[in-house]
Amino acid sequence: MTSNLLILYEAPALGLQLAIDGILIGAVFALAAYGMALVWGVTNIINVAQGEFVMLGGLISILGAEHGLPLWLTVPLAAAALYALGWLLFYTVIVHLLGRDMFNSVLATFGIAIVMQQVMAHVFGAADRIAASSLGSWFFLDNFVVISKMKVVVFAACIGLGLTLAWFLSRSRKGQAIRAVAQKPEAASILGIETRKVYCLTYSLNAAICGAAGALAATAYTIQPYGGLSYTVRSFMIVVVAGLGNLGGVIWAALGLGVAENFAGFILGTQYQIAFVFGLLVAVLVFRNWRLRRQRKHLE
Amino acid sequence: MTAMLQVTDVTKAFGGVVANDAVSISVPQGAIVGLIGPNGSGKTTLFNAITGAQAIDAGSIRFEGQEISRLLTGEIARAGIIRTYQQPRIYGGLSTRDNMLVSASIRRGSSPSLFRRANAKAIAWADELLDFVGLIEKRDILAGDLSFGQQKLLELAMALSNEPRMLLLDEPTAGINPILIDSVIERLKVANSKFGLTLLVIEHNMPVIMDLAQHIYCLAHGSLLADGTPEAIQNDANVLDAYLGAA
Amino acid sequence: MAEYRALTPKRLLLIASLLAVGVAAPLVLPAYQLQLTELLLFIVFALAWDLVGGQMGYNSFGNVLFVGLGMYGAAIVQVGLFYDVGLYNAARGGGTQFVFDVPQFITGLALGIPAAALISAFAAWLLGSLVLTMRGHYFAICTLGLGIAAGQIAAGIPWIGAGSGMLTPNPPEALGDVALLLYYLALGLAITCALTFAWLLSTRFGLALNAIRDDEDKAEAMGLKTHAAKVTAWVIAAGFLGAAGALYGNVVRFIDPVQTAFAGATIGVWMILMALLGGKGTLAGPIVGAIVFQIMKELFWTYLLGWQRVALGLLIIAVAVFFPAGIVGFIRERGSAKAKEQNQ
Numbered sequence: 007m008t009s010n011l012l013i014l015y016e017a018p019a020l021g022l023q024l025a026i027d028g029i030l031i032g033a034v035f036a037l038a039a040y041g042m043a044l045v046w047g048v049t050n051i052i053n054v055a056q057g058e059f060v061m062l063g064g065l066i067s068i069l070g071a072e073h074g075l076p077l078w079l080t081v082p083l084a085a086a087a088l089y090a091l092g093w094l095l096f097y098t099v100i101v102h103l104l105g106r107d108m109f110n111s112v113l114a115t116f117g118i119a120i121v122m123q124q125v126m127a128h129v130f131g132a133a134d135r136i137a138a139s140s141l142g143s144w145f146f147l148d149n150f151v152v153i154s155k156m157k158v159v160v161f162a163a164c165i166g167l168g169l170t171l172a173w174f175l176s177r178s179r180k181g182q183a184i185r186a187v188a189q190k191p192e193a194a195s196i197l198g199i200e201t202r203k204v205y206c207l208t209y210s211l212n213a214a215i216c217g218a219a220g221a222l223a224a225t226a227y228t229i230q231p232y233g234g235l236s237y238t239v240r241s242f243m244i245v246v247v248a249g250l251g252n253l254g255g256v257i258w259a260a261l262g263l264g265v266a267e268n269f270a271g272f273i274l275g276t277q278y279q280i281a282f283v284f285g286l287l288v289a290v291l292v293f294r295n296w297r298l299r300r301q302r303k304h305l306e
Numbered sequence: 307m308t309a310m311l312q313v314t315d316v317t318k319a320f321g322g323v324v325a326n327d328a329v330s331i332s333v334p335q336g337a338i339v340g341l342i343g344p345n346g347s348g349k350t351t352l353f354n355a356i357t358g359a360q361a362i363d364a365g366s367i368r369f370e371g372q373e374i375s376r377l378l379t380g381e382i383a384r385a386g387i388i389r390t391y392q393q394p395r396i397y398g399g400l401s402t403r404d405n406m407l408v409s410a411s412i413r414r415g416s417s418p419s420l421f422r423r424a425n426a427k428a429i430a431w432a433d434e435l436l437d438f439v440g441l442i443e444k445r446d447i448l449a450g451d452l453s454f455g456q457q458k459l460l461e462l463a464m465a466l467s468n469e470p471r472m473l474l475l476d477e478p479t480a481g482i483n484p485i486l487i488d489s490v491i492e493r494l495k496v497a498n499s500k501f502g503l504t505l506l507v508i509e510h511n512m513p514v515i516m517d518l519a520q521h522i523y524c525l526a527h528g529s530l531l532a533d534g535t536p537e538a539i540q541n542d543a544n545v546l547d548a549y550l551g552a553a
Numbered sequence: 554m555a556e557y558r559a560l561t562p563k564r565l566l567l568i569a570s571l572l573a574v575g576v577a578a579p580l581v582l583p584a585y586q587l588q589l590t591e592l593l594l595f596i597v598f599a600l601a602w603d604l605v606g607g608q609m610g611y612n613s614f615g616n617v618l619f620v621g622l623g624m625y626g627a628a629i630v631q632v633g634l635f636y637d638v639g640l641y642n643a644a645r646g647g648g649t650q651f652v653f654d655v656p657q658f659i660t661g662l663a664l665g666i667p668a669a670a671l672i673s674a675f676a677a678w679l680l681g682s683l684v685l686t687m688r689g690h691y692f693a694i695c696t697l698g699l700g701i702a703a704g705q706i707a708a709g710i711p712w713i714g715a716g717s718g719m720l721t722p723n724p725p726e727a728l729g730d731v732a733l734l735l736y737y738l739a740l741g742l743a744i745t746c747a748l749t750f751a752w753l754l755s756t757r758f759g760l761a762l763n764a765i766r767d768d769e770d771k772a773e774a775m776g777l778k779t780h781a782a783k784v785t786a787w788v789i790a791a792g793f794l795g796a797a798g799a800l801y802g803n804v805v806r807f808i809d810p811v812q813t814a815f816a817g818a819t820i821g822v823w824m825i826l827m828a829l830l831g832g833k834g835t836l837a838g839p840i841v842g843a844i845v846f847q848i849m850k851e852l853f854w855t856y857l858l859g860w861q862r863v864a865l866g867l868l869i870i871a872v873a874v875f876f877p878a879g880i881v882g883f884i885r886e887r888g889s890a891k892a893k894e895q896n897q
Contacts, residue, residue: 109690112614112694113822114873116614117866120818120822120866123818128859235818239698239701242694280701281705287694288698299686
């Protein structure tokens, strides 16, 4: 561990490499987290199947790519498929959880995640997968820093999607309906907004966002049917740090997490990278709660 | 005479809204003190400050000489201040009697007693108080199944069973069957005279508070408007103004 | 509370017949001995989860942490008393140099199980002071994180076998039917657990846990030492989870860090499902739930092999959505509805 620290000290370019890679993957985290915050803020449900949505999006796009579809087609395809899945899940499961104890929704969406994992493993195989990409890389500082062009494309597309979504929420009529329901569901329903449809739109939209994030991520990062939970936990952690409905905060927290994770993976060893993510989650929650406690409050 | 509870210049703001602006009140031992004021004048905020439900921005709260404004809710309760709420808060999943048993003067019991079953003495004490508020018939019913008024009475009985040194009551007669109000007041007076319990009472029902309290503070827009005997408050031009202005 | 108070003759008879069934079961159904042992451990898992989740209202998704700690803790004690743990794991527990004779094996179990309980209880005390100040979904997700982080960390420590796991000591041939021994140990643990919890829930401590579940802020404002009560409950639950984990490790023999020890997606969520299925917040519920669950699980594994997780996931969804009160809760709700009618 200390030797790895020493390497970082002697080769600062390596640190730069870790930071850049962290920022690039951070955009994928940001998109999934933004979707989670949306569902959480509007329906008061924490979607534990968030990571499985991302994984499914990735697997669909890999399947599409294997059949010769280009990236600009596989991403909307995955988003559309996930939108349909979100709609289906909403009317079969989520609709019964609205207004119920949060524990029920956490458990039920955990159930959805478990079902999805094994179904995905059956349909797509349980192996780690990545879509073939042929864009190559840029090389800097005597080849000490290598930036995959595909990762840059994924980064830009994720940020672009996030901004589009924020614009949709603030400008379009449907987006305004979502925000109205999030703030005052009773008032919104008196004004003739069908809250259930808005909840459905929110949940399906979130699934589509995750699908797109997964489809983009699959071109540069590994996708695994059982690998969803870490994305869920990352999303949750980012939302806890950034707060609900704050895209700027979500992006900063997500990029920060990406960088921190990469450094931790290098310093502690990659086998501890996931442990670091979960450990960081606990640390973040404990720290936030400790600060609140001093004001006689607590995380609730 | 030094006061049992001395609130000095307590200030609390929520965002830009000042809910308590340098409020000072004092409650002597063994007294019944009233706290009145129009809706939104900061009465419940002051209760929250005294019982530690919310942190205050500035000021001091002393209970029996000890500064309590930085203590946590539980510590303040164990020091001897117990409150009731506008919307009664009881343990809905427990029977009425179990609500009493779990509330009984735990602050005086050392922790090992927590690992004992309630003995005959504790059950008798619980039943005595349930009888006192007229709920003895309901002792085996889930508290969550009681009516609003019954829950309010149960909450009062729970507070009494804790044997606090001071009881803060937030609108004790609101939502209670008007026929029962007189008996509630009577019981509060008995609790004060028989158990030596000091009371600080928020009340909207003017005849009730005029009958009950010996000294009344009136809040308006977060600041102290007036204080004095019930007679003095009834004839105070500022108080009348605040109520008519708010109505 | 009243329901646990009286030990009527009828109740004693019920307990005696249950005990007789428990003692006779593995002899009558030798083919299902393993499943029966597992069932007893599941009962402990479900009861321990419910003490904190059902009775106190703190829904932990990470109780598997204490199962895993107990599993590793016991195995390390069982091996470490006689051999170097690192070498044992490097040799994958095999070879001729790592043989346990009867006194060694028995001593290992006798010391390993209590040690496991203590280790898990200690971990619960340490962590409880931090995470039990959180509520609701923050507590739920935080504990989920704890359980999974523990598995990942265990998978990175070569001393305990890292990702390739650890074997519990090979029982000596001379000892005879070790599986039966483990069954009776599990039976003893399940009975101890049920009786301890029945006693706890009959005391004011039990009422305090229920009060915290119903309205924690109120309980605090009434002067209850809520934090101490919460940590105590968690420590007690963790102790039983640790002991059950120790036995479970010896039953399955192979401890995989992620698949058996800190298996959040299987045992971790099963114990919640069992408590919920039988009836959260009741003493009989987790026991009934564990029995029903174990039967369903075996059916799924037999007839739906390859899709068993899908079936269990669907069961979780169905229970969470449509049947949150569980079997015992359902029966009790009907009783409560009657009482309410009488009140009006």
